[in-house]
Amino acid sequence: MHLSDLQKYILKQVYITGPKCSRSEFLRFYKKPGEKENKIITRSIDRLILKGMLVGFGHKTAEKFFIEKASLTPGGRRLAKLIAKEQPRLPFKK
Numbered sequence: 001m002h003l004s005d006l007q008k009y010i011l012k013q014v015y016i017t018g019p020k021c022s023r024s025e026f027l028r029f030y031k032k033p034g035e036k037e038n039k040i041i042t043r044s045i046d047r048l049i050l051k052g053m054l055v056g057f058g059h060k061t062a063e064k065f066f067i068e069k070a071s072l073t074p075g076g077r078r079l080a081k082l083i084a085k086e087q088p089r090l091p092f093k094k
Contacts, residue, residue, distance in 0.1 A: 001051070001079075006044050008083050011053060011072070015080035020057065020069045045070060053079060 003011075009029050014021040026041050027033040045067055048054040053076035056067040072080060 004044065006040065007048055010041075010044060010048060010070070011076060011080040012083050014054065014070055014072050015077065015084060020071050023068055023070070042067070048076070052076070 006026075006029055010026055013025045013028075017025060023041075023045075026045070027037070029041075030037045045054065045056060048070075049056050052073055055071045055073060056065070056069075057071065058066045058068040060066070
């Protein structure tokens with residue numbers, strides 16, 4: 001399964017911080033988060049929920065569902081363990 005860097009970061013943060021992770025943790029992926037970055041994070045969370053990796057908690061209005069916290073499913077927990085064990089790549093110059 002192909003995951004973006006943001007989706008890997010989201011899974012890793014939820015795994016590290018505990019059972020329910022606040023949405024504000026995901027904003028740290030960007031240096032200066034704005035409205036555009038917030039939409040990107042929302043889309044990534046929605047896609048992880050559709051893949052069955054996350055469960056979203058929040059409130060629902062007539063038009064929209066606002067996700068405030070996220071939690072891992074058992075499949076997401078397994079994938080997050082693999083992501084957490086990966087060593088980061090160093091930026092070597094060729």
